[in-house]
Amino acid sequence: MRFPAWQSTGWQSAARRSPAAMIGAVIIALSLALAVAAPWLAPYAPNQPELGQRLEAPSAAHLLGTDGLGRDVLSRLLYGARPTLALVALVAAGMVPIGLAAGIVAGYYGGWLERALMGLTNIVMAFPRLILALAFVGLLGPGLINAALALSLTSWPAYARLARAETRTLRRSDYLAAAEMQGMVGSRLLWGHVLPACVPGMQVRLALDLAGIVLAAAALGFLGLGVQPPTAEWGLMIAEGSKVVFDQWWLAAIPGAAIFTLAIAFNLLADGLRDLGDPARA
Amino acid sequence: MSSGYGLPLVALARGLLTMLTTLACLLLVTFALSSLSPIDPALRALGDHASAGSYAEMRHRLGLDAPWPQRFARYAGRLLHGDLGVSESTGQPVADDLRHVFPATFELATIAMLVSCALGVALGVLSAWRPGGLLDGVVRIISLAGSSLPAFWLGLVALYVFYARLHWAGGPGRLDDAYEYTLDLDSGFVLLDTWRSGVPGAFANAWAHLALPVLVLAAYAIGQVTRMTRAALLGEAGKEYVTLARAKGAGPGRIILHHLLPNTRGLILTVLALTYASLLEGAVLVETVFAWPGVGRYLTTALFAADTAAILGATLVIGCCFVVINGLTDALVRALDPRLR
Amino acid sequence: MIQPVREPPLLVVEGLSVHLARAAGRGPLVEDLSLEVDVERVALVGESGSGKSLTARALLGLLPPGLRSEARRLEFAGRDLRACSPRDWAALRGASLALVLQDPRHALNPVLSVGQQLDEILRLHGRLPRARRRERIAEMLEAVGLPPSARLLAAYPHQLSGGMGQRAMIAMMLINGPRLLIADEPTSALDAELREQVLELITTLVATRRMGLLLISHDLQSVARHCERVLIMYRGRIVDRCAAAELARATHPYTQTLWSCRPSGSTYGKPLPTLDRDAIDASLGR
Numbered sequence: 001m002r003f004p005a006w007q008s009t010g011w012q013s014a015a016r017r018s019p020a021a022m023i024g025a026v027i028i029a030l031s032l033a034l035a036v037a038a039p040w041l042a043p044y045a046p047n048q049p050e051l052g053q054r055l056e057a058p059s060a061a062h063l064l065g066t067d068g069l070g071r072d073v074l075s076r077l078l079y080g081a082r083p084t085l086a087l088v089a090l091v092a093a094g095m096v097p098i099g100l101a102a103g104i105v106a107g108y109y110g111g112w113l114e115r116a117l118m119g120l121t122n123i124v125m126a127f128p129r130l131i132l133a134l135a136f137v138g139l140l141g142p143g144l145i146n147a148a149l150a151l152s153l154t155s156w157p158a159y160a161r162l163a164r165a166e167t168r169t170l171r172r173s174d175y176l177a178a179a180e181m182q183g184m185v186g187s188r189l190l191w192g193h194v195l196p197a198c199v200p201g202m203q204v205r206l207a208l209d210l211a212g213i214v215l216a217a218a219a220l221g222f223l224g225l226g227v228q229p230p231t232a233e234w235g236l237m238i239a240e241g242s243k244v245v246f247d248q249w250w251l252a253a254i255p256g257a258a259i260f261t262l263a264i265a266f267n268l269l270a271d272g273l274r275d276l277g278d279p280a281r282a
Numbered sequence: 283m284s285s286g287y288g289l290p291l292v293a294l295a296r297g298l299l300t301m302l303t304t305l306a307c308l309l310l311v312t313f314a315l316s317s318l319s320p321i322d323p324a325l326r327a328l329g330d331h332a333s334a335g336s337y338a339e340m341r342h343r344l345g346l347d348a349p350w351p352q353r354f355a356r357y358a359g360r361l362l363h364g365d366l367g368v369s370e371s372t373g374q375p376v377a378d379d380l381r382h383v384f385p386a387t388f389e390l391a392t393i394a395m396l397v398s399c400a401l402g403v404a405l406g407v408l409s410a411w412r413p414g415g416l417l418d419g420v421v422r423i424i425s426l427a428g429s430s431l432p433a434f435w436l437g438l439v440a441l442y443v444f445y446a447r448l449h450w451a452g453g454p455g456r457l458d459d460a461y462e463y464t465l466d467l468d469s470g471f472v473l474l475d476t477w478r479s480g481v482p483g484a485f486a487n488a489w490a491h492l493a494l495p496v497l498v499l500a501a502y503a504i505g506q507v508t509r510m511t512r513a514a515l516l517g518e519a520g521k522e523y524v525t526l527a528r529a530k531g532a533g534p535g536r537i538i539l540h541h542l543l544p545n546t547r548g549l550i551l552t553v554l555a556l557t558y559a560s561l562l563e564g565a566v567l568v569e570t571v572f573a574w575p576g577v578g579r580y581l582t583t584a585l586f587a588a589d590t591a592a593i594l595g596a597t598l599v600i601g602c603c604f605v606v607i608n609g610l611t612d613a614l615v616r617a618l619d620p621r622l623r
Numbered sequence: 624m625i626q627p628v629r630e631p632p633l634l635v636v637e638g639l640s641v642h643l644a645r646a647a648g649r650g651p652l653v654e655d656l657s658l659e660v661d662v663e664r665v666a667l668v669g670e671s672g673s674g675k676s677l678t679a680r681a682l683l684g685l686l687p688p689g690l691r692s693e694a695r696r697l698e699f700a701g702r703d704l705r706a707c708s709p710r711d712w713a714a715l716r717g718a719s720l721a722l723v724l725q726d727p728r729h730a731l732n733p734v735l736s737v738g739q740q741l742d743e744i745l746r747l748h749g750r751l752p753r754a755r756r757r758e759r760i761a762e763m764l765e766a767v768g769l770p771p772s773a774r775l776l777a778a779y780p781h782q783l784s785g786g787m788g789q790r791a792m793i794a795m796m797l798i799n800g801p802r803l804l805i806a807d808e809p810t811s812a813l814d815a816e817l818r819e820q821v822l823e824l825i826t827t828l829v830a831t832r833r834m835g836l837l838l839i840s841h842d843l844q845s846v847a848r849h850c851e852r853v854l855i856m857y858r859g860r861i862v863d864r865c866a867a868a869e870l871a872r873a874t875h876p877y878t879q880t881l882w883s884c885r886p887s888g889s890t891y892g893k894p895l896p897t898l899d900r901d902a903i904d905a906s907l908g909r
Contacts, residue, residue: 032621089337116574124302130563130606132311135597138585139319211430218432219567223582238435242571245438257436263430411689522729525685530744531717533709540743544734564845 021272024207027265035081042075046232055248067251069230075257078230082111083226083233084262087148087217088210094152096206097168099159104194118164130216137225144227145220147220151213158180158205166198207270214263234259293616301609308601312594313354321590326370328434366598367591371584376595380581381431384599385470386456387569387576389562394496398503398561399554405504406511407538413516421508433564437498444494452491454573460485495572499564503557511554514546530588548615555611559604566600631701633803633835634660634682638695641677641859653678653859654688660803662834664826666867668847668881669856675839678856679807682837683722685711692793700802702902717746718861721796723825726812737791738776741798748799763794772817779892780826786817790824797828811841822849843870843881855881857903877903 034041043063050070058065064073105115129151136150137143170193179193220226221235229236234255242251326338332340341347345356360367366376409421444451454464456472461484469475473492475485518524519542527541543550568577577596584592641653653674658665667892670673680693684704697704699720707715716722724730732740741760745751751759761771767790780788789809790828796804810818826849829836840846846853847867855863855878862876873879880898883890 027475059505060465097347097467098603119303122300122306126605126608127305128310128559128563131566131597131600132603134566134581134585135593138588138593139315139321139590141320147590158331215430217431219434222432222434222567224587225585234434238432238438244440249442250436256439259432259435260427260430263432264426267426267430520687522724522726523732525680526722526724526730526792527732528685529683529716529720531713531715531721531744531747533713538745540735541732545732547734 013236014132018272018276021276024265024267024269024272027261027267031081031265032085032260033084034078038075038082042078043074044072045073046071046075047230048072048077055244055251057248058250059215064254065248065250067237068244071232073251073254075239076237077234077255080232080234080237081257081258083144083221083231084217084259086213087144087151087226088213090144091151091155091213092206092210095177095209096146096159096202097154099156100163100195100198100202102156103160103163104167104198107164108171108194112169115163117160119264121157121160124154127154129154130219133216133220134223134225135222142225142228147217147226151216155209155213158209159202160197162201162205163198165193170194170197204270204274207266207273211263211266212264212272214259218259296615297613301605304605304609305602308598308605309358312355312598312601313357316590316594317350317353319590321588323590328354345581356472362600369584369595370589370594371592373585375593377590380577380595380599382470383575383577383580386472386574387562387565387578389471389473390492390499390569390576391494391558391565391572393492393498394503395554395558397496398500398507398557401500402504402507402557403471403511403550405508406515407543409508409512409539410515410519410542411534413512418512421512425505425508426586428501428503429509430505432567433498433499433502434567434571435493436501437568440494440498441571451494451499452487454571455489455573456491457484458487459489495568495574499561499568503561506557506560507550511546511550513600514549514553515542518545546562547618550619552611555614556605560609562600563604624795631698632659632661633700634658635696635698636682636694637697639678639681639692639697640694641674641681641690641692644689644691651859654680654862655691656856656859656863658854660835662833662835664829664850666838666840666850666853667856668722668840668843668846668853670841670881672858673856674859676807679722679805679837679839683716683720685722695867701795710764714748717744717796717801718799719801719803719901721801723789723792723796723804723806723809725808726836727780727783727785727792728812731788731793733780736777737783738780738823741776741791741795744795744798759798763798764791766797767791767794769794774790774799785813786821789817789821793825793828795819797832800832801834803837804829805837805839807839808841809838810845818845844885860905876906885896 021092026091038046048071049189050066053062053066054068056062056066056070062072062074064077067073067076093211102121106114106121114232132154133147133150136153138145140146173271180188217226218235218238219234221237223240224236226235227233229240237255240254241248245252249250296397323344324337324346327344328337328340336346345353364377366380368374369376369379372379404423405424408420412418440451441453443455450559452458457465461476461481462555465475465479465484466479472488473485476488519537524537524541525538529538532541565576566578566581568574568583569576573579577600581593581596581600583589584596636659637657639653639656640651642651643649656674656678656853658667667675667678677686677690682687682697682705686692694705699715712733731737735743741763744755745756756859760776764771764775766812769787769790775787780791783791789812793809804825809825810821822845825836825838828834837848838846843853843855847870850867853865853867853870854861855865855875857877863873863878864879865873870878870882873882877898880896884895884897886895
């Protein structure tokens with residue numbers, strides 16, 4: 001069983017050894033907090049058009065200005081975090097269990113089941129993730145659930161591979177044999193012993209994938225395939241802002257900066273976790 | 283060690299089989315998507331006010347009442363004959379439309395690929411030269427930023443800064459209007475056509491318009507390639523043959539060029555090929571922002587119009603490119619490693 | 624009367640220590656090590672973890688990142704190695720100083736052919752035309768007992784057997800006529816029968832070319848047959864120095880145990896001696 005260094009030595013020493021991971025984690029936590037607290041923090045309602053105050057520059061009344069329908073950009077920014085983070089959470093909740101299940105079953109039972117599952121994994125891995133998500137959402141209808149489904153169904157292979165490799169190593173070790181001799185078999189063995197062993201290896205991969213999911217969510221929103229207007233969503237805001245980018249450039253720039261910050265946070269977290277998990281570099 | 287021809291042929295055959303199976307699954311997936319879609323082709327053809335009888339007849343005519351294996355066989359059969367259906371927006375066969383727009387995407391992705399290769403590997407080498415140093419830190423920040431920027435946003439910002447404000451680069455589209463409507467763009471490759479046309483300034487104008495989309499598209503790829511190159515080089519640098527090479531008196535330059543890079547060839551090539559595949563995906567967004575007449579923009583236009591045949595056709599074409607690139611990469615990596623021969 | 628000027632010994636080391644760059648409370652890995660090697664065959668013997676490989680690397684300035692070394696004196700043929708720039712080191716290594724490692728499958732570049740690797744070291748330190756280089760390579764291959772054939776030159780390291788690969792490595796490192804060879808466990812990865820052959824090869828070459836040899840090994844009996852002096856290392860320090868001929872009469876407890884703990888006809892039926900590490904540590908003042 002491998003435990004990454006940070007789990008056994010605590011948050012503080014982990015933070016000292018990898019400021020990148022700490023910064024990333026803090027930004028993500030902050031975004032979550034802001035998204036959840038949006039109803040209390042936002043100065044205005046996000047979907048309230050005020051046609052008399054359209055396209056205003058940032059001012060004291062509207063810290064980040066107003067958009068084409070006179071809606072406060074700051075409030076929309078805060079609320080806009082919700083669909084993105086919701087999508088990230090949904091995709092993670094979809095792809096990780098599917099991948100883990102496939103990988104653990106393949107690695108544990110071996111034989112033709114393993115070959116079949118790994119064949120399926122390789123095939124799905126060769127598919128273009130974003131394009132299929134676009135087609136999926138385009139043909140089956142836009143929305144958060146469809147987008148999450150599409151992205152999960154094309155992203156699970158990496159986890160299957162990791163889980164299967166880990167399970168195969170365990171399979172041959174004495175650790176599982178000892179547990180089996182104590183009478184544990186089947187699903188109890190798999191969930192209680194094999195599953196926890198697979199988790200540490202996936203952290204870096206998950207953080208990297210989530211960075212990509214943030215960008216994919218933005219892309220779907222930009223193309224109008226995510227949540228529908230008038231709901232505030234960062235990608236959608238960029239699309240709306242792109243029409244006036246040459247004059248009111250901040251309308252497109254600000255939500256983009258938010259996406260960039262969140263994506264960098266996940267990438268930093270991934271880099272930091274990788275350094276922490278590698279004793280040679282810590 | 284065997285040096286016969288038997289082994290590589292078997293590997294080749296197996297690789298081909300894997301590719302074909304993957305393509306078949308891709309067909310299955312697109313077919314499933316079209317079947318599950320709430321968009322009803324019969325309704326689309328007849329409109330809302332048709333009678334139940336003519337609706338049933340239309341369904342029969344389109345073959346929609348057959349069991350799904352039969353429909354899939356018909357779908358696959360049509361595809362193998364090059365029939366991708368007819369686009370509802372353009373009224374043209376989708377296959378023709380795609381043939382028209384594919385060169386523009388190919389041109390864009392290939393040039394972006396070359397730029398990302400060159401810059402990515404160079405930055406990765408510089409970064410691995412002195413790990414932990416200042417250059418390494420700067421390069422890592424650049425690659426981090428590149429991997430976190432939404433491509434379409436970067437495109438918008440770039441257009442605003444470099445085109446609207448600074449007038450350094452060309453604007454949306456492949457050529458200025460002046461050239462766009464006077465030149466004959468036969469081959470579909472703007473660089474080739476402007477070069478052959480001999481019209482003064484056209485070739486330079488094509489490059490001016492290419493610059494921004496290429497750089498924006500390459501930004502993400504450069505981030506990936508740099509990271510992977512650096513990781514691959516540092517991973518090799520700890521090995522014994524590097525110690526012996528230094529014991530021979532080789533300097534850092536020679537070590538990187540003649541010892542590390544050749545041994546990381548396979549890894550780097552895999553990264554490059556996968557990057558090419560991801561560039562195709564990125565092109566979808568970049569083309570939309572820059573009004574580049576390629577497959578990407580064709581797909582997004584089709585998505586807005588809910589043009590089923592066009593969506594599926596474009597998805598299939600890009601998907602096939604993906605699968606083929608992956609398959610070829612595998613074969614190339616295996617061919618290059620003397621240990622696997 | 625004019626006194627003939629004595630040439631300085633090939634290698635002089637005084638007070639060498641190797642430690643982690645970020646000390647983190649761990650002691651030095653090699654501590655206060657001093658030795659001298661002239662035109663002779665010296666063995667450095669110790670168990671795994673004694674620091675002998677690190678010593679070899681430190682002498683050539685090839686420590687892995689994360690380790691630092693210091694010495695009061697570190698001289699090669701009178702030249703202060705501590706003052707060498709990376710350029711100076713690159714000129715010395717491969718031309719005057721040679722290193723042979725344990726496993727040719729890992730120590731040779733997997734994607735370059737044997738011929739290319741031999742050629743490389745010639746080109747790094749000279750400007751011989753290609754024909755002359757080919758001659759030198761052929762001569763050297765014969766000297767190590769390998770056939771100078773085109774097939775061998777085109778072969779890749781993974782296609783060679785252990786013994787052939789090791790001979791190729793030796794050929795490669797000696798082709799420029801270095802003065803000192805440091806061999807880090809050159810036979811540990813080989814079959815027992817090959818070990819004697821390769822050690823014989825090394826010592827013969829070293830003798831005929833009037834070189835100095837620092838042979839690092841964990842096998843005391845084996846090096847005793849081939850070397851003139853033996854240095855025993857334990858936990859980062861040299862604990863005993865002895866002429867090879869006198870090993871059977873060694874007085875230090877560690878040396879005695881190493882010498883007599885090999886099973887053989889004379890120990891049949893008797894328990895083998897084991898180390899009393901506490902006593903040894905005490906005698907070292909730890």
